[in-house]
Amino acid sequence: MKQDGATSEDVRLGHNSGRKDLLSKFDALIAEREALLDTGVRDPFAIVMDQVLSPTEAVIRGKRTILLGTYNYMGMTFDPDVIAAGKQALDEFGSGTTGSRVLNGTYQGHKEVEEALKDFYGTEHAMVFSTGYQANLGMISTLAGKGDYIILDADSHASIYDGCWLGDAEIVRFRHNSVEDLDKRLGRLPAEAGKLVILEGVYSMLxxxxxxxxxxxxARKHGAMILVDEAHGMGFFGEHGRGVFEEAGVADDVDFVVGTFSKSVGTVGGFCVSNHPKFEVLRLVCRPYVFTASLPPSVVATAATSIRKLMHAGDKRAHLWKNSRRLHAGLKELGFTLGTQTAQSAIIAIILPDMETAVAMWQGLLEQGLYVNMARPPATPAGMFLLRCSLCAAHSDEQVGEILTMFETAGRATGCIG
Incomplete structure (x- = not known):
């Protein structure tokens, strides 16, 4: 019943009815977004790709645009063999499984992609999840529960934090990339307690x-088990492209490696590989694995084909590193403030002083035909605004040159560089 003075919208939303609007906690964010859009800028978080032409180009609002914010590190999304495998699986197995892996949701392709992962990583076990987020959510929450301790980098990904909360373990944070702080905090924990140290090979913001x-x-000194997230390292770190843990020479000391198909593999899904002798029991107790529909046949087919091709992608890896070093050096020479002193990965972050400058710079690049990611808190550390570039092995030398020219033009127009 409509109350006096209340609009139909008020009644629909429960205003003036004594009910608390559960969305009111987002009012400040809504106001901030509306104020930003009122200035005439495009919404950085609502970009639509009208057409994708290749791993490095798309059409956005009718304009041919270079993609520098897609995590398509190895350029596998348009690989002919990968696409052919997906089409064949779609014809032979249909569009989806409509079930969990522990019920009707395990097809031949799901076992094949797990075999491909075992071959790629040289492990005894592999377990595939429907997303990379669910891989972290499932593994962490299942491994460490009430009474256990999870020790993690303060800058860990949201999926890692969510896995901690779902499992109800005690959370201990250490300062970002601080070996000394990790040692100190581990030393304060009960020696007999279960401990899981979670690390990321590459941190995605900087x-x-x-x-x-x-x-x-x-971690080994303190008797902790170790899980490494290689979402942003798989494909181009290490002799076999397994990740930073391989390049660091610690493969034999890491208990679990988590990764995703949505970066270098070029599709969607997540996984964990391990040599732990009890690993297979996790299929029966890991809730995000047991209670989620499995990946469609076409997706696991593309993933398996892509993973096997990445085992022989040395030339792609070399070109990606060449692109990363050239772009980092070029942006630094232009005068931009970068997230790292040298090119450490395929991600290059440009640090900007405030949100207004970040949005202006982002839009200036987009109008020239370059798409990058804009990031702000809470995705970034408090008070940090940045543009994040994700290079691809398929970016040509000419495209990297174009990218640097666009950054110089937008940087000077916005006052980011002199």
Whole structure:
């Protein structure tokens, strides 16, 4: 019943009815977004790709645009063999499984992609999840529960934090990439308690890498098990492209490696690989695995094909590193403030003083035909605004040159560089 003075919208939303609007906690964010859009800028978080032409180009609002914010590190999304495998699986197995892996949701392709992962990583076990987020959510919450301790980098990804909360373990944070702080905090914990140290090979906001050799040694000293997230390292770190942990030479000391198909593999899904002899029991007790529909046949087919091709992608890896070093050096020479002193990964972050400048710079690049990611808190550390570039092995030398020219033009127009 409509109350006096209340609009139909008020009644629909429960205003003036004594009910608390559960969305009111977001009012400040809504106001901030509306004020930003009122200035005439495009919404950085609502970009639509009208057409995707290749791993490095798309059409956005009718304009041919270079993609520098897609995590498509190895350029596998348009690989002919990968696409052919997906089409064949779609024809032979249909569009989806409509079930969990522990019920009707395990097809031949799901076992094949797990075999591909075992071959790629040289492990005894592999377990595939429907997303990379669920891989972290499932593994962490299942491994460490009430009474256990999870020790994690303060800058860890949201999926890692969510896995901690779902599992109800005690959370202990250490300063970002600080071996000394990790050692100190581990030393304060009960010796007999279960402990899981979670590290990331590459941190996705600034593109910096973890000192895994030293951190793994500290974790082992204190009797902790170790999980490394290689979402942003798989494909181009290490002799076989397994990740930062391989390059650091600690593969034999890491208990679990979590990763995703949505970066270098070029599709969607998540996984964990391990040599732990009891690993297979996790299929029966890991809730985000048991209670989620499995990946469609076409997705696991593309993933398996892509993973096997990444085992022989040395030329792609070399070109990606060449692109990263050239772009980092070029942006630094232009006068931009970058997240790392040198090119540590395929991610390059440009630090900007405030949100207004970040948005202006982002839009200036987009109008020239360059798409990058804009990031702000809470995705970034408090008070940090940045543009994040994700390079691809398929970016040509010419495209990297164009990208630097666009950054110079937008940087001067916005006053970011002199």
């Amino acid at each position: 593109g910096d890498i973890a000192p895994l050799k030293e951190m793994v040694a500290v």
